[in-house]
Amino acid sequence: MASGGKRTKGTSSRPKSKRAAGSAPPRAEEVDAQSEDAGAESQVDPDALEPDEAELVEVEPEEDAPRPAPTKALARAGESGLSNRDPLQAYMAEVQRHPLLSREEELALSRQYRDTQDVRTAYRLVASNLRLVVKLAHEYHRNPLSLLDLVQEGNIGLMQAVKKYDPERGVKLSSYAAWWIRAYILRYIMDNWKMVKLGTTEAQRKLFFKLRQEQEKLIAQGFEPSPKLLAERLNVTEQDVVEMDQRLGHDEVSIDAPLGGDDEGSRATRADRYLPSGAVPADERLGAEQLKALFREKLAEFSRSLEGKERYIFEHRLTADEPLTLQDIGDKYGVSRERARQIEAALIQRMREFMREHIPDFDLVATPKA
Structure with a gap:
């Protein structure tokens, strides 16, 4: 999404990304405790999200949002029609053009939008918080997921937050929006972490974010991280633990993928080798x-x-x-x-x-x- 609620150019809408074998999801200690507890379990369903005031903490957009490392220019000297900045750099430059709002300006615009549903007012509220989306997207960014894809999903959450925000609750828009932004980013991560979707149940969502962390805790305490002990600690079934451990520890491959090179005998697929044939000899x-x-x-x-x-x-x-x-x-x-x-x-x-x-x-x- 570019400024004002448009989607980011140069990125696919919802590409399915595949993790390398043995990869682990974003670890809980790498993000704040609030995103782990609220995002990993209940907040992953954005439509069911509405945080209580006591749960909200102050989150401020930063004047200098994280900038990506310089990348090699896309255009060579003398070539025309190509930008010498990649899409991420261009987006970051666009975000910096929108100033932050003061508390008084934010309240006035929020009340105006609540009463009039004016799109231009919503545009100003969204644009002034784009830095917050970039900041939160950086917290969850892990290869091979694209940072711009995470920003795009977070921007959708930001627009939902502006739509549902109540200025009379006494909570800043940025603090309220952080919940929605995290919800959309976390849902995108679980949808795209594997070829087969993860996190379709509450137990799977909890294990997706906490299984590896809990295993490390048990090892540090001198315990064997058995499925039974992990299930008791995380309040899930042993079967859920075993299945999620296998999903996180192994890459998923197509049974129709060829096994060898270009020679005639290597055209066999995994299905030919590992699945029994139903044909009678x-x-x-x-x-x-x-x-x-x-x-x-x-x-x-x-x-x-x-x-x-x-x-x-x-x-x-x-x-x-x-x-x-x-x-x-x-x-x-x-x-x-x-x-x-x-x-x-x-x-x-x-x-x-x-x-x-x-x-x-x-x-x-x-x-x-x-």
Whole structure:
């Protein structure tokens, strides 16, 4: 976002970043206690955020916001149409153009915006606190996440804070906005830390920010950081601890990624190597087809030995696509349904004996539908 609530140029809207194997999330001691407790657990859902006055602390935007280290110029001497500053440097120069507001000016503008919803008034409130967003974004910045992406998310939180700010509560806008800014930055970090989203539950969010810190504490105290002990300390389940430890300690890869180089044999993927194939081997498939063909041949041979009721039951019930009911067969021959069932049972037994006699592997083939 550029000044006044516009999104930052030169950055993707919400790119999915991937961490290197073994990377840990931002540690709690690297940010203040307020952001750890409020942001990591409850504040990650910005829509549910509304801090109490007692929880707010004074946070001031700085006149000289952190500046990025000088980078190599993007344009060479004599080339035109290219800036010699990268987007981050350009954004920082833009932020510095907007002066901070005094307490009296902030209250007057906040009341004016509350009463009129004037966009230009909101613009001045947002622009004067852009330094605060940069300051908080620097606290959470870890490679490979882009600092400008964190600033962009924090700017969205700042605009939400201006929209919901109540000047009559006696809390400065910057202190109130810090909660919203952190909420959006923390949510972005969890959404983009891995290819598969983290922090979908409260337990996952707590472990994402505190697991590595708690493991180090236990080791320093002489304890083995077992999943059971960590679960008791963090008030989560052992399964949650194990899963988060695996997610943070290992990189995620695609099962369709190739395993080798450019040669023909290296085109196999992880799925080919590690996932079982559902296809039946060619020799087994061929053997099954031959056995079924033999079964059909002997079945036709058996049917030629039948007459009368038995042949009718064989053709219209045992091997038919739409078999008749026993009642239908009984009605045709003037017998009871039970008598028709007895004839069918005797016929099936004879057929099985015939097949076992002529096909040694008959039991491997499915029997006809009864």
